[in-house]
Amino acid sequence: MSTETREAVEQGVLGERVWFYANYHCNLECSYCLTESGPNVARRLLDADWMVARAQEAKELGFRTLGVTGGEPFMVSSMPDTVARLSGVLPTVVLSNATLFTGPRLERVTEALAGKDVHIQISLDAPDAQANDSKRGDDNWQEVADAIPRLISRGLRIRLATTTEAIAEGDLERLCALHREWGIADEDHVVRPVVSRGRAALDGIGVEAGLHDLSPELCITADGAFWSAFGPTVRNGRVDTDFLITRTTAPLSVPAHAMLRVAQARPRGNDATLGIR
Numbered sequence: 001m002s003t004e005t006r007e008a009v010e011q012g013v014l015g016e017r018v019w020f021y022a023n024y025h026c027n028l029e030c031s032y033c034l035t036e037s038g039p040n041v042a043r044r045l046l047d048a049d050w051m052v053a054r055a056q057e058a059k060e061l062g063f064r065t066l067g068v069t070g071g072e073p074f075m076v077s078s079m080p081d082t083v084a085r086l087s088g089v090l091p092t093v094v095l096s097n098a099t100l101f102t103g104p105r106l107e108r109v110t111e112a113l114a115g116k117d118v119h120i121q122i123s124l125d126a127p128d129a130q131a132n133d134s135k136r137g138d139d140n141w142q143e144v145a146d147a148i149p150r151l152i153s154r155g156l157r158i159r160l161a162t163t164t165e166a167i168a169e170g171d172l173e174r175l176c177a178l179h180r181e182w183g184i185a186d187e188d189h190v191v192r193p194v195v196s197r198g199r200a201a202l203d204g205i206g207v208e209a210g211l212h213d214l215s216p217e218l219c220i221t222a223d224g225a226f227w228s229a230f231g232p233t234v235r236n237g238r239v240d241t242d243f244l245i246t247r248t249t250a251p252l253s254v255p256a257h258a259m260l261r262v263a264q265a266r267p268r269g270n271d272a273t274l275g276i277r
């Protein structure tokens with residue numbers, strides 16, 4: 001089994017990354033949020049030790065990298081240490097809105113993650129506050145613009161993620177000039193469309209994404225294992241199950257094997273175009 005999944009990862013049949021939805025709550029309530037996250041939603045937490053155990057299984061199965069998302073993962077106070085432990089197993093990217101990195105939390109994140117094989121992927125959708133904040137909340141742009149240089153100066157590795165329905169070429173150029181000024185390389189800036197799931201679907205915005213549009217990355221949540229980090233989205237408070245692979249998530253070989261069967265049944269040459277990173 002481990003040989004089979006390892007070969008599938010090597011051949012690109014399975015994505016090299018395993019995602020964990022660490023939690024679903026967030027301090028923000030973005031208008032296009034795929035998971036309807038906010039301060040008062042169901043948390044759907046994954047336990048830290050449990051995630052590390054699954055990460056070790058992922059490595060044995062031949063997966064090469066890990067991702068942590070939510071919600072805002074750093075709403076969980078132990079997250080800096082958890083991400084540090086995960087990065088000791090495999091290189092890890094953690095998605096964040098970067099608005100919690102002040103005071104003692106900033107110190108903990110720095111102590112735990114500086115110098116580790118971790119990228120913090122931070123969301124910023126426009127070069128101007130108005131365009132960004134209309135979707136992500138008042139003062140978000142300035143908080144992110146303040147946080148990124150602070151994190152980089154402390155030795156943390158930062159990526160930028162821009163989620164947009166459409167961005168004018170000039171605006172994209174200005175945003176890219178900004179991230180280069182901060183020291184974020186072009187290959188560490190991902191621009192992706194709003195996907196029509198979660199709040200975006202309720203608002204009638206975003207692109208439709210079927211299984212064949214989404215990277216074949218195994219995504220583990222408290223509700224089961226899903227195809228892609230775009231799979232376990234939430235609509236009207238309920239987790240979508242159209243991309244559910246298995247309810248069983250441990251040992252990881254169970255969902256990995258089931259995911260492989262689905263991936264092998266896809267038509268050849270059908271390359272996914274949407275990845276969360």
Ligand code: SF4
Pocket residue numbers: 026027028029030032033034035036037038070071072096097
């Ligand atoms: S898009 Fe991200 S930052 Fe915004 S509410 Fe959802 S989880 Fe929070």
